[in-house]
Amino acid sequence: AQSVSQHNHHVILSEAASLELGCNYSYGGTVNLFWYVQYPGQHLQLLLKYFSGDPLVKGIKGFEAEFIKSKFSFNLRKPSVQWSDTAEYFCAVNNAGNMLTFGGGTRLMVKP
Amino acid sequence: AAGVIQSPRHLIKEKRETATLKCYPIPRHDTVYWYQQGPGQDPQFLISFYEKMQSDKGSIPDRFSAQQFSDYHSELNMSSLELGDSALYFCASSSRGTNTEAFFGQGTRLTVV
Secondary structure: OOEEEOOOOEEEEEOOOOEEEOOEEEOOOOOEEEEEEEOOOOOEEEEEEEOOOOOEEEOHHHOEEEEEHHHOEEEEEEOOOOHHHOEEEEEEEEOOOOOOEEOOOEEEEEEO | OOOOEEEOOEEEEOOOOOEEEEEEOOOOOOEEEEEEEOOOOOOEEEEEEEOOEEEEEOOOOOOEEEEEOOOOOEEEEEOOOOHHHOEEEEEEEEOOOOOOOOEEOOOEEEEEO
């Protein structure tokens, strides 16, 4: 069975600080990797995804993630966060058509 | 573009009552997933359907059942509701195959009192 772990449960940053959220997964086969964002009271929205090809993936709102196969990691980064990035971030994994398995989420608070 | 539609958006039920949640996938999507997200929790997979047949089953209680209809919409039926069933229930849809992503609806917030 696949599993996903996110190391940081709560992160507090000041505006303009750089962000990196860790995500590790366990699954032996080919996986698709995702980062979703959930703003307060809202549904999950896709930030970015990795299926194959360039391991550095760029998503919306200036986010990017790097897939490192040898480390089973898919860390999310943003060079300079904004107050509007305050949200919960979920890393997720699936293997070609199967259901998504989510990590525990990281709650990010950006102080203005 | 059409998105995943869930209804109702909010639902309040009493203990031991039943509830039915509906999900209308994006047109031409053949796969529907149901997730439960408790307060402060990550989404937990409940069940999925592909072409109207159950394809995967997660941590769905026996009190819950679901099905996908001929028009691909899906319903999650919840009986003998408990206080712990209070959660946000998300539906997602996708088109089966490799390199596809799931699109989420806005969720139904169920409160059991």
